[in-house]
Amino acid sequence: MLQGHGDDAYRYKRPIIADFSTNVWYGGEPAGLKQHIVDRWPVLNRYPEVVAESLARKIGRHHHLPASQVLITNGTTESIYLIAQAYGTSKTTITIPAFSEYEDACRMYNHQLAFLRQVNIHSGLRTPEGLFFICNPNNPTGHVFDGLHELVKANPQTLFVIDEAFIEFTINVPSLLNLIHTCDNIIILRSMTKAFAIPGLRLGYIMAAASVIEQLMRYKMPWSVNALAIEAGHFIFDHYTTSQLPLAQLFSDKEQLTGQLQQLSFTIGHSHTHFFLAKMPVGTAPLLKTYLVDEHGILIRDASNFRGLTNQHIRLATLSNEKNQLIIEAIKKWIQQCS
Known part of the structure; x- marks a missing residue:
């Protein structure tokens, strides 16, 4: 599959300010x-x-x-x-x-x-x-x-x-x-x-x-x-x-992010990592991905092309708390538009 992976920001004209689509550590390469x-x-x-x-x-x-x-x-x-x-x-x-x-x-x-x-x-x-x-x-x-x-x-x-x-x-x-x-x-x-x-x-x-x-x-x-x-x-x-990851902080931020998504009626799959699957309460993953890019400069992973999943599944990786709040506020607006 040459297309359809995460981290495909290069395909969009709008600058991406928060990339939740990739599972790569958001903090960058090791110092030095x-x-x-x-x-x-x-x-x-x-x-x-x-x-x-x-x-x-x-x-x-x-x-x-x-x-x-x-x-x-x-x-x-x-x-x-x-x-x-x-x-x-x-x-x-x-x-x-x-x-x-x-x-x-x-x-x-x-x-x-x-x-x-x-x-x-x-x-x-x-x-x-x-x-x-x-x-x-x-x-x-x-x-x-x-x-x-x-x-x-x-x-x-x-x-x-x-x-x-x-x-x-x-x-x-x-x-x-x-x-x-x-x-x-x-x-x-x-x-x-x-x-x-x-x-x-x-x-x-x-x-x-x-x-x-x-x-x-x-x-x-x-x-x-x-x-x-x-x-x-x-x-x-x-x-x-x-060069090890700050896992305690990363997982604490993930718990806060997934808790806020659950309050928005997303179904969150149990995950042992910083990324997780979320099933949307309304709309479809392709439409949400397009909306977030076009309106907010936020990128997510449309997970509908994983065998066994549906067009309501997205995959998100935990970012900094500041960026996590950006996607929460953007999704709130999405849900309001869909209701």
Whole structure:
């Protein structure tokens, strides 16, 4: 799906003053990263490392893994398409609602697709052979799945692709990373664009058994990760402990925002992250999105194109309290117009 994602402000003539459509941390990149990239600008005069080998080694050390179990990618989207290509024509199950690129990538490489609603995922589930995509915490719902450790261990015939792109936006939600040491049927996807606010650089990585990484490397194009993205990755992991999100404040602001929306008769889905689904009491998501952009310079994610959702669903990410109040006041005016 080339269009229909969040953060599509470039498509509108009016300046956007509050972007609730993207799940990227609104506070910007870690302190010092911009200057670091400027200082490292001369790396653009040379080709980057073919597969960002030095960054793979650094991330491996951070996660206590050998570099042979880490693959650096041009964002999580490249990770998804690379896996779909490497396991082309596989029987594949996708948990829904979900990020559309799982389905799009698998269709591109002729997978036989099945879909399973997130409420039906549990530790006792018996899964078929092939791939199984699970986003944990899930996009767009923010749902966290219980029992995934047991699910992976109990189904060695299934290769689980666990997308942990938003794990940094959770509190006390365990990663499945430790399973890589004992299980060869799990692939962990991580994003460096969301929590560190560098989506324009495109940077992510895959962690899996060495045999799985070797399979993916057969299809990996050279130089897919540019030199500045590699430099950003080095900076982030060199300053990892001082670049963490202020989650307590973020979640406090989210609770205030969702409470105000509920007072306006929105139905709010439970979420373990800073973003959440909201079902509108009146109107449709496409119309509300257009109204907010045109009249208020506010951008939301129309979630109606997620498989399993309706045209009354929107996804919002928590911003600063000041901007959160902007959307509350704008939605009040929308509801008045609709009544």
